[in-house]
Amino acid sequence: MTSENVIETDGLTKEFKGFRAVNNVRLKVRRGTIHALIGPNGAGKTTCFNLITKFLQPTTGRILYNGRDITASRPHEIARMGLVRSFQISAVFPHLSVLENVRVALQRTLGTAYHFWKPERSVEVLDDRAMDLLEQVGVQSYAKLPAVELPYGRKRALEIATTLALDPEMLLLDEPMAGMGREDIKRISDLIQRVAKDRTVLMVEHNLSVVADLSDRITVLARGEILAEGSYAEVSKDPAVVEAYMGTGHG
Numbered sequence: 001m002t003s004e005n006v007i008e009t010d011g012l013t014k015e016f017k018g019f020r021a022v023n024n025v026r027l028k029v030r031r032g033t034i035h036a037l038i039g040p041n042g043a044g045k046t047t048c049f050n051l052i053t054k055f056l057q058p059t060t061g062r063i064l065y066n067g068r069d070i071t072a073s074r075p076h077e078i079a080r081m082g083l084v085r086s087f088q089i090s091a092v093f094p095h096l097s098v099l100e101n102v103r104v105a106l107q108r109t110l111g112t113a114y115h116f117w118k119p120e121r122s123v124e125v126l127d128d129r130a131m132d133l134l135e136q137v138g139v140q141s142y143a144k145l146p147a148v149e150l151p152y153g154r155k156r157a158l159e160i161a162t163t164l165a166l167d168p169e170m171l172l173l174d175e176p177m178a179g180m181g182r183e184d185i186k187r188i189s190d191l192i193q194r195v196a197k198d199r200t201v202l203m204v205e206h207n208l209s210v211v212a213d214l215s216d217r218i219t220v221l222a223r224g225e226i227l228a229e230g231s232y233a234e235v236s237k238d239p240a241v242v243e244a245y246m247g248t249g250h251g
């Protein structure tokens with residue numbers, strides 16, 4: 001393990017009733033990069049992502065985060081260490097306002113001790129910080145709106161704001177562009193690029209043009225194994241990658 005890598009997996013394997021969905025994966029995610037996990041349908045991307053975010057326990061293998069073995073850790077434990085998954089656990093409270101959603105996320109990071117300290121003034125401080133985060137993701141004009149009324153792309157931006165409230169060192173994004181139109185894709189891409197300036201990002205994403213635009217490094221999985229790794233220009237030229245995508249009619 002070198003400090004160059006935030007995440008390293010070694011021999012990562014997940015079997016479902018004898019079927020190897022992820023097979024002996026040795027993944028390295030370099031600090032400060034946007035790293036994408038791609039591959040044809042059924043390649044094992046989601047399983048791999050769920051292993052790293054600790055939603056699933058590996059059958060064998062190890063996962064290191066900043067050199068620390070997190071193989072047996074729980075999702076909330078790694079979140080506290082700065083490894084935060086967005087879009088699935090950062091559920092938005094639909095009937096709270098956009099601002100309140102971010103305030104709740106900020107309060108969570110402060111713990112209970114905070115409540116004993118000048119409650120009124122601290123709510124203001126929190127609201128200032130929450131507004132900062134809303135501005136960062138471009139939804140400040142929706143601050144008072146119930147989250148449920150946000151347009152879809154803006155809701156995803158809010159989810160990123162609630163994730164940023166936890167001040168993660170590394171963001172794990174599960175298909176950030178799923179279900180989005182072109183305009184939202186552009187907006188969320190810009191946002192990911194901005195928040196990745198001082199963070200590491202690992203994402204599973206099906207939209208290859210987004211992957212090409214955003215990623216510093218790409219790991220291509222096929223049948224549970226790493227098929228290729230490198231920049232988009234490198235992996236997209238790789239004959240094995242082309243064949244794997246063609247074989248599924250995905251390319």
Ligand SMILES: Nc1ncnc2c1ncn2[C@@H]1O[C@H](COP(=O)(O)OP(=O)(O)OP(=O)(O)O)[C@@H](O)[C@H]1O
Binds near residue numbers: 020039040042044046
């Ligand atoms: N809980 C499970 N039980 C049994 N098999 C599973 C389970 N989860 C995934 N699999 C199988 O493991 C393989 C990899 O699935 P996974 O969802 O990780 O692939 P993926 O690359 O994310 O695919 P997609 O692009 O279609 O989302 C598939 O064959 C899938 O059917």
